[in-house]
Amino acid sequence: MSAEEIIHKRRSIDPNLFTGEIVSDTIVERMLIAANCAPTHGVTEPWRFIVLTKDAIQAFSQQHAELYKSLTSEEQFAQNKYDKILNRANKCSHLIICAAKCGTKSNIPDHEEIAATCCAIENMLLIASENQVATFWSTGGMFYHPKMKEILGFDEQDKMVALLFIGKCAENVPIKARHSDWKTKVQWK
Numbered sequence: 001m002s003a004e005e006i007i008h009k010r011r012s013i014d015p016n017l018f019t020g021e022i023v024s025d026t027i028v029e030r031m032l033i034a035a036n037c038a039p040t041h042g043v044t045e046p047w048r049f050i051v052l053t054k055d056a057i058q059a060f061s062q063q064h065a066e067l068y069k070s071l072t073s074e075e076q077f078a079q080n081k082y083d084k085i086l087n088r089a090n091k092c093s094h095l096i097i098c099a100a101k102c103g104t105k106s107n108i109p110d111h112e113e114i115a116a117t118c119c120a121i122e123n124m125l126l127i128a129s130e131n132q133v134a135t136f137w138s139t140g141g142m143f144y145h146p147k148m149k150e151i152l153g154f155d156e157q158d159k160m161v162a163l164l165f166i167g168k169c170a171e172n173v174p175i176k177a178r179h180s181d182w183k184t185k186v187q188w189k
C-alpha cells in the first residue's frame, strides 16, 4: 500500500467494536518507532508514551473511573459515565497514554510541542492502519484533569494529548462515511 492509500484507509474504530484479540508487541513497537520520526521544532522530540497491556489497562481504567467519582459531586455523578470509563478498554489489546513534554526549551511554545506530539500520534495511527490494527484517539473522561497528569507522573507543564485505544476489529466493521469536502478548507492564490 502506498502512503497515500494508508492515509485514506485510516479510520477511528470505536473500542466497543474491538474483538479482544491481542496485537503483537512487535507491531506496537513499529508504531512507536514511527512516532519517534515525527518533525519537531528544535529537536525537542516532546512525545512521551506510556504503553499499558493486560492488568495495567484494567488498573488504569479503575483509577480513571475512581478519579471521575472522587472529583464529581453526588448530584453530578452518573453511574453510566463511571461504568463507561471503567469498561471502555475491556476489549483493548494495548492502551497508549500520549503526552507532550513542554517547557524544555524556552523558545518553543507549548502548542508546538503538542503539534509535534500529534504528528507522532498520527504516525502511529498510520502504521496501525497499514497492519490492520484498529485505533481510537480519545480525550474523554478525566483525561485533561490536572490530577490525571499527577497520577501518571507527568510534570505540571506537560500536556495530555491522547488516550490511544489499540485492538483488532472485524474486517466488515461499520465505518462512518467521510462527508467533508477538502476544497472548502483550501484557498489557492
Ligand SMILES: Cc1cc2nc3c(=O)[nH]c(=O)nc-3n(C[C@H](O)[C@H](O)[C@H](O)COP(=O)(O)O)c2cc1C
Binding pocket: 010, 011, 012, 013, 136, 137, 138, 139, 140
Ligand atoms: C485531538 C483529538 C481528540 C479526540 N477525542 C475524542 C474523544 O474524546 N472521543 C471521541 O469519540 N473521539 C475522539 N477523537 C476521534 C474523532 O472522533 C475521530 O478522529 C473523528 O470522528 C474522525 O473520524 P476518523 O478518525 O475515522 O477519520 C479525537 C480525535 C482527535 C484528533
